[in-house]
Amino acid sequence: MALHRLSLRLRPTVAHVRSIHTSRYGRQQEAAAVDSESEPISVFRTQENDPASQSEKQIGQFYTLPAEHIRLLFPHGLPNRYQQQVKTFNEACMMVRQPALEAISYLKKADYSKPALRYLFYGVKGSGKTMSLCHSVHFCYTQGWVVLHIPDAHLWVKNCKELMPSSYKSSRFDQPLQATSWLRNFKITNEPFLSKIKIKQRYVWTKRESTEEGRPLGELVDQGTSRVKSSSDVVAAVMKELRLQCGHPESNFRLAVAVDGVNALWGKSTIKKEDKSAVDPEELTLVYNLRKLLKNDWIGGAIITTLSQTGSLYTPKSAYLPQELLGERGFDSMDPFIPLSVPNYSEKEFESCYLYYTERNWLQHPQSRTEEGKKELIFLSNRNPTMFDRLCGFL
């Protein structure tokens, strides 16, 4: 019944009705209506798989991400449950939602000769911030930008197995494991750019090893992955090179910096030094250089970030607003930014998600297909995307 109502609402978009009194137009309109009814309209799917061509008409509909893009662009960026879902359903479908569309429209219209704009997705737990970030990053990738995606900044400030004092600055600490894994994923995502971008400065790693000017960026990244000891410094070098080069008119690429859980950079960390005193995130090389990248003093790109309470340390569970999670220092550093609120599903979006799960054979309980069951699902999940997903998991 809901399907019927939705299809009625969407029918004007399929065959636009205008009362022009021409018999020819009337026949064309009838033909269009017949065509659209003969093939099954799935109201929750859209054929516009390119994020650049999506508009408000597709809000609530699912578009398919090609498997190649998932493998190259998101070796580490997607949420765990979503990755499981992609594996189970044999396809990667993402919902087009208003915050992501807003961010993409700003990305399209921005002036890239001015300093980089900062976008911040915020919302309650499980409302879809990471997915909106991935949607925007997919847009940047399809437009041919260089993507610098940090999947979760919280992983850099907690559970560090190896902490080395930095060779470059004695007061800072290196994290070789995290740096090498990030460099490997960066290489997978930006393979074509690694040979095109040339570095503009000479970097000396040890007495015998150095990377000369004019070498491709790929060599720098390989240096980081093979020599684990200097990998954090390599990360810093890569960030510096990209930041300096993407503004120049001679370089024809734009840089998209995507950070998930940006409040980790200005929060506390659980890493302890040898004398059991806590490490300030500023003393970590990776965090220090990422903060430099997030400052809006470079041109030719965009900074898209997300707040996250889930992995954060020493923050209350109910905090979700930028002021609460970023703290004073973080807010002052991130200011000015474009805040994008990510709410729970609207009624239309919830319907669409429900129909998608039913079509993919995910809602198996016979009662979940009834009206009573659906009302109960709405009540239990409060239309929160994560809660709805977890509920439908065992129903």
Added chain:
Amino acid sequence: MLGSSLKHIFSMAASVAGLLKPWTPSVVLVRWSRYNPYYLEPEVRREAYSRPEAELSAEEQEERKLKELRPIKAATCSTTSSVFDDPLISKFVRMIMTDGNKVLAREIITQTLENIKRKQVEKYHKTPAGKKEEIECNPYTIFHTALENCKPVVGLASIQKGGKSYQVPIPLTDNRRRFLAMKWMITECRENKHRRTHMYEKLSQELLAAFEKEGNVIKKRQELHKMAEANRAYAHYRWW
């Protein structure tokens, strides 16, 4: 079992006293299931209350009048009037629970159901269109069918006759069969699987195997049946 023996005593007392008045003990037992048999069972399902007066038969109307006057037992915390409530799953959750940690037990069961569904739906989406109907994706039907397949038909009881004890085949009640099936499933998953797998993973593997009538629990049931078949000669030792 204690409740039923008490009921026995009470009914004796009722017939002796002649009048059984409703009473509540001075120290009220909140969490026990020992109620005065005067108390009636609660009705949890929502459909029972939405039926109009005219639809009910004479007995149901009498029952309703009785419920207006008699006291009702308190419903347990785990009973819900949700449409997704399944008594068999609740029973299984209670059996898996240790140290009263029902939250953990329920988590394990929901993860098991999700795991079963994920495996089946993945298989479903990978099969060609012709064979899709054969794959069962509903984790609840798989759970129910697997338990049905694990239930033994006859059990063995140790009966002493002439100084020697014999294993005698006996009929089992429905409750006992269900209990044995669940108990075997849980012990099998706890003891005979690899140490480093999660409980939900072990349970989902065993349930899917039982659904296909393979696996260690089915084997145990078959062995019990074989023993019962072998000891058929002693069946007349049973006197009940």
